[in-house]
Amino acid sequence: xxxxxxxxxxxxxxxxxxxxxxxxxxxxxxxxxxxxxxxxxxx
Numbered sequence: 001x002x003x004x005x006x007x008x009x010x011x012x013x014x015x016x017x018x019x020x021x022x023x024x025x026x027x028x029x030x031x032x033x034x035x036x037x038x039x040x041x042x043x
Contacts, residue, residue, distance in 0.1 A: 033039040
């Protein structure tokens with residue numbers, strides 16, 4: 001009985017979950033190294 005109740009609770013919470021629109025705006029990526037530097041040679 002308890003197992004059936006837990007299963008029903010898990011099934012109902014899964015139906016309510018929805019994906020969020022992330023990111024909602026443009027993202028800015030900040031790279032602290034200049035192009036063509038030592039980080040490009042090593043990596």
